[in-house]
Structures are given as structure tokens and as C-alpha cells.
Amino acid sequence: MAGITATALLPLVHTPRATAATMEAPSVLETATEVVVDNGLVRLTVNRANGRTTSLVYDGVNMVGRGNYDMNTVREGGGLPLPPADNRLTVRREQDFVDIAYHHSPSGDMPCYLVRHHIVRSGEAGIHLAYSYRHPAELHGFRTDQHRYVFYTAGGVFTHASVPDDADATRWRAAAARMPTGDEISRAEMVMDATYDLEGTGSTYPRRYYTKYDWAVSMKDHSLHGLYGSGFGMWAALPNLEAFTGGPVRQDLILHQTGDTPVLLVEPQATHYGAPPVRVAAGQEWQKTYGPYFVYLNRGDDPRALRRDAAHQARFETHAAFYDRLAIEGWTATAQRSRVSGTVRIPGAPPLEGAVVVLSDDRTPMQDSVLGYNYWADVEEGGRFGIDHVRPGTYRLTVYGEGIWGEYVIDGVEIGPGQDVTLGRMLWEPTSHGRTVFQLGTPTRTSGEFRHGRDFRQYGLFERFHEDFPDGVTYTVGSSTPRDWNYIQYQRSYPVQAPEGTVLPEGAEGIRLFDLGTASSPVAAGYERVAQNTLYAAGRGFGLDRAVDSRDRGSDGELRRDFVVGSGYTFSVDLPDGEYEVTVLSGDDIAANSTRVSFQGGAFVDLVSGRGEYAVHTAVVTVTGGRLDLLTGGDGRLNAVEILATDAVVPVLQALDVDGAALVPGFSTFRSDFAVDLPWDQESVTVRATGRGGARVAIGGDVVPEAGLAVPLSAQRTVVEIAVTGEDGGEPTTYRLHVTRQERPWRILFDLDESPAPGAQATLTIALAAWAMGSALPVPPEDSNLTIRVNGEPFVWTFGPEDAKGATYRSARNGRNYSREITFDAALLRPSGNEITLQINDGVEHLWNEAAYDAVRLEIG
Structure with missing residues (x-):
């Protein structure tokens, strides 16, 4: 692990637990402004007015500057009368624990009851977190894009991140464990949301760019993440993920450095990476409890030993008995939970070892599960599986596996309380539409097998796209390899941006x-x-x-x-x-x-x-x-604010227009550089520009007429210089126009081994690991599209605004995957020289999307 030195390691501090009967209750000090709970190992201070953590002291050192619970919630539909406000904090004192609960009354944007818990237990170095929502049917609807705990650490204690690598990616996190300092982040250029260019800062971070999105994780096998440094560790231990939305395919943020201090996150629900929001309608009764989770503190200089110690806190069995006794609202006791088991097989195929079985919201796609609870387990030897600790309810059962097209789905799976439920033997027959003409990639819900696919958590790979594919992407069936297909298709691989610069003629008055x-x-x-x-x-x-x-x-x-x-x-x-x-x-x-x-x-x-x-x-x-x-x-x-005397004689532009396209940034007389974004097949651009006070405007020595001057485009990105000269001659003032054309469609070329029978149908299946915005921009309220042409015949796959959330710059895979079967008359195909093209946002080039392909298959049947 990075950060280990040759100095002697401090012993790991681990306090054995005593029984509840022998433990002394934590002390409680209540004032008009705060509540302080001390169990001898940690001292927690909570603000009485808002229920937030203001400090968490461990072994005499404050670990947390502030701990926020935050959420992005808006009303949906008309507002309805709300009950009287009764926001308050309560303190429950028991023999071996103290529960500080902050109660939120319904409000206009959050028309539901919310209770947030901070729990300190005797003999434990940490705090338990939980919160619950309750929406009565009589209140109006709402939508929540995110709710989470954020702990802003204090005192410069933590310097390193402890996060496991993705199982199917290049290992890099151990070498990058030491985070950039807050000062380095604050001095770095922010090139995008929470993404910083460290070049020139003197940082020893092994990557040029630092972004919190590189440190996200997939939830399937996740249970622990943390920070360490100065001989301390701070860990988010997740004993169960039942309330985490989006199932095992979801991924999300867990920690990162800021311009001030590292933050540790516990984020059960967010729309990062395309995961859906929580939506509750008027007239709908809903209750859900998130947690408890455990923020654990320990000591020692060996990060591996710190992590091994903290891993014990992330097991369901470690805290189950205590959580049963704690009995916060909405918790299901262990004795009322069930084990669900069964066997799943594909007829005539090897056992499905390694496939995943999921229980999630009934009659809802697994990846869209948000309102209820979800559970999953790997299929083991012989196709057997077992899922533990399942709450009573009605679920959808989904099975998916690497290399298998589609999913096996059963709705209406009833799970009672305290049962050992055996579902028996299930036979899964994957969908087939005839003989396979070609298959590009393997369905794994990722794009990891394509070029750069194992390095997907690395911001800036788009900068290399034209080095790897100077003529765009063309995949020829029978001769191309996965390296001939990039892990992401960009609508634009060049950012639409212009350098900062000011035009101010010398001596101008x-x-x-x-x-x-x-x-x-x-x-x-x-x-x-x-x-x-x-x-x-x-x-x-x-x-x-x-x-x-x-x-x-x-x-x-x-x-x-x-x-x-x-x-x-x-x-x-x-x-x-x-x-x-x-x-x-x-x-x-x-x-x-x-x-x-x-x-x-x-x-x-x-x-x-x-x-x-x-x-x-x-x-x-x-x-x-x-x-x-x-x-x-x-x-x-x-x-x-820019001020220019109307009678000033200066060689500057009065106006600039480029085929009616939007200038980035908008035109300003004293800005030197502008960018414009054009369709991939546009071969020239007409520039209209007028100089102030009759100044002469020229491009390449040709004067720009009132109707504009056509400028040919010879490359993906062209820089056009515009020279403005005053009536008295002299040195011209130069403006630059950075013209970027979008990426050309990707191509798949193939021949047929045999001609289709008359009346045969062809099925083209496209599975996407991600479809999303190409940068951290607000998602426009309009549809995007992937347009597929088979020998010129267009088939348009439309995506709504909700589908486009969670930009792929954050990953080569989303928290949601998409698949589409396109069926057409096989007579459209030729014996040889067939071409399939894939173009992003045909006809709506002003949008900005990207696609990560999982696999593509063509069948004739």
C-alpha cells in the first residue's frame, strides 16, 4: 500500500466488547445549542438546531469538522396542505447506548416525515447512522435525486484513501492512495465538475487529473471504504446494502479530497452514473429506512491492518443483535428475516457459476429499484444460490451473468417473515433469434474488453482518441479485434472551449x-x-x-x-x-x-x-x-463590466456570427478566442464579422463581406484567425475562432456467409454499458438518440432526459444499462459489403452524449 514507511508500526488499537450488562452507559451533556455524548472512546457533538455533527473526537483528536446530512428534493405536482411544523431533536438513553434523533416535519419540497439518527454505543469507537422516511398518502408528491451523509474531516489528519480496485480493471488505487492536498486542489485548474488538472501544482499524485469520480465503486461487492493517515483510520462500514438503490449494478461516490479537507460519504441513494431518482406520488404511502451504517475509527500505521480490523464492522452479524434491540422505526428484526435459495440452470449449458441473482422491487427492472429493498448473491457451484437476511415482501427475481444475453426474470416472489424459502430449480433459456452473423464484444454490462476499457476510471482518455483512431472507428468483422473498438463512443472528443484571452489594442482610449x-x-x-x-x-x-x-x-x-x-x-x-x-x-x-x-x-x-x-x-x-x-x-x-466610448476608434469586432451556431463563450468585443461546434459532416463554415467604426475584417487575407466568407474545414478541429485593421492601418487585432466538428459515425463492416432465405428476419441487438451526458452539464429536457443505419436504412433509438443522467466521463459503465433489439427484413442485407453505422444525436447535434458499448450481435432467423 502507498504511504507505508520504514518507521516502526504503531500497534493496532482494538477494544474488546463487553456485554451490555457490564458496560457503563455513555454520558450525555445537553445544552441549549448542542448535545454531547461520550462513551470514553469517542465524543460526539450534535447541533441541536439542525441535528448535524459538529465534532467527533477519538483518542483526543477531532476527526470531523462537520457532518452534514444533505438531500436534493423537489416537489412534484401541486402542493397540498402540510401538518404544523414540529422539527425537534430527541435523546434516547439506554443502558449501553444513546440515540440522538432529529425529526423533520413535512415541507413544501420534502412532503414527508424524516428522522435522522446518530447512535453512540458503549465500548465502540464510532457512531451508527440511520434515517427513515415516511410519506402519508394525503401529502403531495416529491422527487429525491440524492440523500447522503457527508463527513468533512478535521485537522489535516487523513492523507490517504483506502478503496478496493474494480475487479475487472487495471489496478491503480494503491499507488494513488495518497491524495492531493487541499492546497494542491485549490491551486489546480478545475477542468470539469470536481475534476482538477494538477499539472504545475507540484503534486506527487501519480495522475495528471484528480477527480472524485475516479474513486467511485460498484456496489455489488462493496461493504467498506475509508480514509487513513497520522496513525488513524476512519471507515464507512456498510453491514448491509438493502436500502441502497439501483441493485448490484449501481455505482457511486464514496470519498474524495476537496480544496479544504477530505470527505467520507455514506450515500445510499443518488443519480450519479444514471441511477434513477426516488419518486413518491401524491396518494402513495411509502416508508423506507436507510441503515444503520457504522462510521468506525481505529489506530495504527499499517493501512492493511486498519482495513482488516474495520472489515469486521462491515458484517451483518456483527451488529445484528444490537440493531434488533435498537429497533429504530422501519427496521426488520433478524428473526423476521428470511433466507431465499434455489438453483438456476441454462439447459444444455455449463453451470451458471458466477452469475448473480437479485431480489428487488416487484415488476420493476432491477436497476430501477428505488422504493423498496434489494438483495443479491452470486450463483455458486452447480447453479445454487442463497440470499440471506431478506425482509418480508413481494419481489422481482432477476438473474444475469457474464456472456449471457438478457436476463431471467420472475415477478411476484412472495417472501414471508422468518422463513427458509426454497424456490426450487429454475431453467433459463436466453433469447435467440436464429443464427449469429457476427458478435462484437461479450455481454458483461461493461465495455472493459475494448481499447482502454480496463482503464476506464481515468479522466482525460478522450484526449487520446484521435491518436488511437485518427480516421474514426471502423470494425471489420473477421479481421478486427476488440482493440479496434474504443471503450466509449464520443459525440465530441474535443471539448468545445476556447482559450482565455483579451483583445485590447495598445494605446486605445x-x-x-x-x-x-x-x-x-x-x-x-x-x-x-x-x-x-x-x-x-x-x-x-x-x-x-x-x-x-x-x-x-x-x-x-x-x-x-x-x-x-x-x-x-x-x-x-x-x-x-x-x-x-x-x-x-x-x-x-x-x-x-x-x-x-x-x-x-x-x-x-x-x-x-x-x-x-x-x-x-x-x-x-x-x-x-x-x-x-x-x-x-x-x-x-x-x-x-466593459465600457467603450461610442466614438472610440479602435480596431475591434462589433459582431461575430458563425452559421448561426452558438459561440462559446457568447460574443464579447474584448474576448480574443471563441469556439463553435458543428456537425461531423460539415465541410465549410460561413463567418460573418463586422469591425467597429468601419475597421477592415479579413480571414487569410480575404476581406469578410457583409454576406460572410466561406472557410473550408480540413480537420476535426480548425483554428480560424480573424484580423481586424483600423482605417489608418497599423498592426491588426487578431481574434481566433476554434471550430470543432463532432465525431463521425462508427462503422461495422461485414459480409454474409450465406444469403438469407426469402422472408427471413434479421435482429440487431445492441447492449450499452452506458448512455449519458458527455460532461457535467445539466441534462436538457429533451430526447437524445443513437441512430443506427443498416446499409443506409435508419433506425432511431430514443432516450429520454432521465436516461441521459450520469455522464460517461465518470466511467465506461453506468448505474443503468440499456439494450435494444432492432428487427428488419433480412433482404436489406447484401452478400458482401454490408455496413452498420452508429451515430450519436443525429439531428440534435446541440446535445452532448456518449455511449459505452457492451456488445453488438446480428442474427438471422
Whole structure:
């Protein structure tokens, strides 16, 4: 393991458990603001007002700066009357444990009762966590995308992550166990949501990019993850995953470093990697208990010994008797749980050893199971399986296995309380549609067998795509190998982005540029800083009328990354009387924005933008009295203000348009570089550009006419330089347009061994390990598609917005898999020279999706 040194190892501290009868009860101190529980090994402090952890002290050292329970929940449907609010904290004291429970009343966005538990037991170095939801039928509906515990560790204690490698991937986590420091993260460029480019930071992390998504795990065999360092370990021990949504195929986040401190997660439900949300409708009664789970602390310098010790806490049997006695709402006692066993076979095939049997929500696809509980086990020798500790209920039984197309499904499996349920011998006959013409890949629910497929947890592999496939992907049946097929099909492998840069002609007059944001974030070249406390004074000549707040998101360039924020403040600039073009930039990388601005006391103008978008508005303003005043309203976000005298003579662009495509970022006179995204087969682009004050605009020496200039595109990415020259000549001002074309369709070429019989049907089965957004962007409320053409005949596979959640940059597999059978007249096929193409988002190129293929099969029957 990384991080082990030659120093002597401290002994592992492990306290033997005494019986409940001999243990002293934990002490409890209650004040007006907090509850403190101390069992001699740990001291837990919980905020009385919100039920959150404010410290967790072990062996005299505080391990947790704060522990948050958070959730993303919104109302669905009309609001209904709610019961009176009764949020409160209760403390239950028993002989050998203390249970601090925070009770949430239903609210508009969360119309259900929620109880959150922090439990400290005598003789244990840790805390148990559990929470339960109860939705009465009389309340309106809601949707939850995520709920979890997040522990922000304290004091710089933890330096390493302990996470097992994926079973079917290249081993890399031990060598990368030492995390980048919070300081390195804060200094790194954030290239995407929670993804940082460490180049230039001096970090010893063995990868260029650090992202929390690389440290996600598959839930099938997961039970323990943790942090260690400074002689301590902190572990999330999961004695059962019955309440975790999405079944064994789901994967999710478990821990990561931030710009401040490492965090440890217990996340039973989230929509990462495409897992579905929890939806509860009005009129639907629902109750579900998550946990208990155990956050365990131990000591020692050998991370392997720390992990072995913590693994004992992740077994169901370790805590079952205590949880039975604890008896929180919704818990099913061990004696009421059942064992479910049986045998499953495929006739005429070897035993299904290694296949997986799942019990999940009845009449619901296994991977979409969210409202109830789910259980799974491997099929063992002879096709036998056994699933323990199953709650009473009605379930769907699903069997899936590597190399087998489809699933074996039985609905309505009744499991009673405290039974030994034997389901008997089940025969699974996988679907077949005739003789197989070709099969690309093996159905495993992953894309691991294709190029880079074993290194899927490595951000940045898209940067190598054109090195590996300069002419795109073509797979020729009979001669190609799995390495001729990439593990992900990108709609774009080049990001649609342009470098940061400012166009400010030397010696230009009548221009003032202001970058508003924090006092410490970078300032865009050529701009003046306006921090949240830069107050207007006559001597300074610009500033705010009062101190406000500010934010720095750390991404989207120096001008956009940060902003000042607050409603009703004024930004003022001393200017000679006259007429000016004033441009305001307003937006936020991580939140929607609704800002209003008023120039010189005039009517307010709305600047509305979505998450990761920026509104730009230019107004012609007459300044009298020697000062420009810009009043804010609404959200009050200001990223930048640009002022240009209307009579200023400077060689800059007045406008730029590229075939009506969206510029990234939106056009701004003083921005030097822009990007545009075009369909894969577009061979040229028409650029329309006008210079300010009659300035000459040229591309490659050719003047750009009013109707625009056609520029040929010779590569996947083309940089077009636009030169702007003033009437008096001189050095031109240069703008750059970065034109990116999307990836061409992937091709499968094949011949037939024999001609199909008249009237025969062909079935093309496509199994996807993932379909998702290609980056951490909000999912648009519209359908995406994979368009399959067989010898030119199109078949469109449509995906809804919910299907596109959980971007594949996070993995070559999703928390949900997709499969589609396309049936057509086999007469469409030729004896030789057949071609199947696969194109992402044909006709809706403005979307951004990716596909990871599990396997493709063509049959004729």
C-alpha cells in the first residue's frame, strides 16, 4: 500500500466488547445549542438546531469538522396542505447506548416525515447512522435525486484513501492512495465538475487529473471504504446494502479530497452514473429506512491492518443483535428475516457459476429499484444460490451473468417473515433469434474488453482518441479485434472551449474593463479588479456603494469564474460625459442566475442564465454628471463590466456570427478566442464579422463581406484567425475562432456467409454499458438518440432526459444499462459489403452524449 514507511508500526488499537450488562452507559451533556455524548472512546457533538455533527473526537483528536446530512428534493405536482411544523431533536438513553434523533416535519419540497439518527454505543469507537422516511398518502408528491451523509474531516489528519480496485480493471488505487492536498486542489485548474488538472501544482499524485469520480465503486461487492493517515483510520462500514438503490449494478461516490479537507460519504441513494431518482406520488404511502451504517475509527500505521480490523464492522452479524434491540422505526428484526435459495440452470449449458441473482422491487427492472429493498448473491457451484437476511415482501427475481444475453426474470416472489424459502430449480433459456452473423464484444454490462476499457476510471482518455483512431472507428468483422473498438463512443472528443484571452489594442482610449469577483482570484488580462469590498471613492474613480458577497467557482476562465453578488447595490465608474456602450456579463458555473441591472436609473433589464451559462447584455448609455451608475436587482451577480466610448476608434469586432451556431463563450468585443461546434459532416463554415467604426475584417487575407466568407474545414478541429485593421492601418487585432466538428459515425463492416432465405428476419441487438451526458452539464429536457443505419436504412433509438443522467466521463459503465433489439427484413442485407453505422444525436447535434458499448450481435432467423 502507498504511504507505508520504514518507521516502526504503531500497534493496532482494538477494544474488546463487553456485554451490555457490564458496560457503563455513555454520558450525555445537553445544552441549549448542542448535545454531547461520550462513551470514553469517542465524543460526539450534535447541533441541536439542525441535528448535524459538529465534532467527533477519538483518542483526543477531532476527526470531523462537520457532518452534514444533505438531500436534493423537489416537489412534484401541486402542493397540498402540510401538518404544523414540529422539527425537534430527541435523546434516547439506554443502558449501553444513546440515540440522538432529529425529526423533520413535512415541507413544501420534502412532503414527508424524516428522522435522522446518530447512535453512540458503549465500548465502540464510532457512531451508527440511520434515517427513515415516511410519506402519508394525503401529502403531495416529491422527487429525491440524492440523500447522503457527508463527513468533512478535521485537522489535516487523513492523507490517504483506502478503496478496493474494480475487479475487472487495471489496478491503480494503491499507488494513488495518497491524495492531493487541499492546497494542491485549490491551486489546480478545475477542468470539469470536481475534476482538477494538477499539472504545475507540484503534486506527487501519480495522475495528471484528480477527480472524485475516479474513486467511485460498484456496489455489488462493496461493504467498506475509508480514509487513513497520522496513525488513524476512519471507515464507512456498510453491514448491509438493502436500502441502497439501483441493485448490484449501481455505482457511486464514496470519498474524495476537496480544496479544504477530505470527505467520507455514506450515500445510499443518488443519480450519479444514471441511477434513477426516488419518486413518491401524491396518494402513495411509502416508508423506507436507510441503515444503520457504522462510521468506525481505529489506530495504527499499517493501512492493511486498519482495513482488516474495520472489515469486521462491515458484517451483518456483527451488529445484528444490537440493531434488533435498537429497533429504530422501519427496521426488520433478524428473526423476521428470511433466507431465499434455489438453483438456476441454462439447459444444455455449463453451470451458471458466477452469475448473480437479485431480489428487488416487484415488476420493476432491477436497476430501477428505488422504493423498496434489494438483495443479491452470486450463483455458486452447480447453479445454487442463497440470499440471506431478506425482509418480508413481494419481489422481482432477476438473474444475469457474464456472456449471457438478457436476463431471467420472475415477478411476484412472495417472501414471508422468518422463513427458509426454497424456490426450487429454475431453467433459463436466453433469447435467440436464429443464427449469429457476427458478435462484437461479450455481454458483461461493461465495455472493459475494448481499447482502454480496463482503464476506464481515468479522466482525460478522450484526449487520446484521435491518436488511437485518427480516421474514426471502423470494425471489420473477421479481421478486427476488440482493440479496434474504443471503450466509449464520443459525440465530441474535443471539448468545445476556447482559450482565455483579451483583445485590447495598445494605446486605445475610451475603454474601461472591470473584472468583478473575489479579492484573491485571478484577474483577466487588461481588466481592473473589483472585489466585494472595493468601495467607490472619488480618488479611485470606481467601486461599489457598499460591501457585498463574492464567489469564486474556480472554473470557466478568469473572467467568468468569480463574481460579486447581492441585491440592490450600485457599481459606479467616473467617466467623462458622453455616450458609451456598456456590456454586463452575469452568470454562475454551478447555479441558475436571475439578475437585473439598471443603467443611470433607467428601467431594469433581466439577465437570466442557466447553470454554467452567462448572460451578456449591451446598452448604449449617456453619462452626465461625470459618473456611470449601474444598479443591480434580483440575484445581483456581476462577473464583468466593459465600457467603450461610442466614438472610440479602435480596431475591434462589433459582431461575430458563425452559421448561426452558438459561440462559446457568447460574443464579447474584448474576448480574443471563441469556439463553435458543428456537425461531423460539415465541410465549410460561413463567418460573418463586422469591425467597429468601419475597421477592415479579413480571414487569410480575404476581406469578410457583409454576406460572410466561406472557410473550408480540413480537420476535426480548425483554428480560424480573424484580423481586424483600423482605417489608418497599423498592426491588426487578431481574434481566433476554434471550430470543432463532432465525431463521425462508427462503422461495422461485414459480409454474409450465406444469403438469407426469402422472408427471413434479421435482429440487431445492441447492449450499452452506458448512455449519458458527455460532461457535467445539466441534462436538457429533451430526447437524445443513437441512430443506427443498416446499409443506409435508419433506425432511431430514443432516450429520454432521465436516461441521459450520469455522464460517461465518470466511467465506461453506468448505474443503468440499456439494450435494444432492432428487427428488419433480412433482404436489406447484401452478400458482401454490408455496413452498420452508429451515430450519436443525429439531428440534435446541440446535445452532448456518449455511449459505452457492451456488445453488438446480428442474427438471422
